């Protein structure tokens with residue numbers, strides 16, 4: 474099987490994008506294809522696979538598969554790259570349009586240069602979900618998880634849990650370079666208190682306008698950036714009174730910066746770059 478692909482990244486969080494407006498893929502092979510394409514030795518090498526497809530509730534649809542073949546519900550960096558792809562290939566011909574994910578329908582705005590290339594994308598990511606059972610996280614239903622003690626290995630962390638359509642658990646640390654990413658990240662991802670697994674983020678609050686951020690992603694491990702994670706981080710910092718709702722926050726990720734604003738109407742806006750790396754044919 475020959476599959477046309479485009480590899481793109483948002484701040485180093487890189488996926489293989491397949492355009493299902495112009496190609497077909499069998500549903501039963503999607504998970505296996507994500508694993509194959511992501512392998513850097515026998516595939517292309519990536520954090521996973523993203524499908525761009527016609528949708529019922531929006532102009533465009535997007536599905537995300539992690540490196541391990543599991544399907545995620547949402548992907549912030551993937552949304553910005555999808556927006557760039559559909560604008561530059563003419564699938565949409567307006568600078569504002571909607572994208573449907575498995576989690577929700579979001580609104581995208583592209584900033585375009587004189588060569589008609591998308592330079593920056595802003596997404597209205599919708600509202601965060603804070604109810605424990607909707608993260609989902611075990612414990613007393615109807616409560617929120619804000620700065621909650623969380624024993625893991627021999628340590629007690631204080632965690633805040635946020636869903637951006639996908640689950641995130643955010644821990645504040647004093648120094649980002651000392652975040653226990655490789656030691657606790659994989660344990661938190663699979664902790665039984667998160668029945669669907671979780672994306673684990675560590676943040677260092679620099680000021681009420683600036684955070685450092687590192688992530689261990691569910692299904693992919695350490696990545697250079699996570700858009701939904703950056704949104705969750707700003708929500709967590711706000712709930713812990715470290716930043717102010719309605720103010721823009723610069724999130725410094727390993728692969729670059731995102732600007733995140735949790736607006737007074739509860740919607741979270743994310744602005745950042747999206748880049749095309751290569752395109753070609755994958756022989757599956």
Ligand SMILES: N[C@@H](CCC[C@H](N)C(=O)O)C(=O)O
Pocket residue numbers: 486537539544545546547548549550551639640672690691692693696698699700701702
């Ligand atoms: N990198 C993404 C999130 C991808 C999905 C995630 N690993 C999950 O399983 O929930 C982003 O930019 O948001």
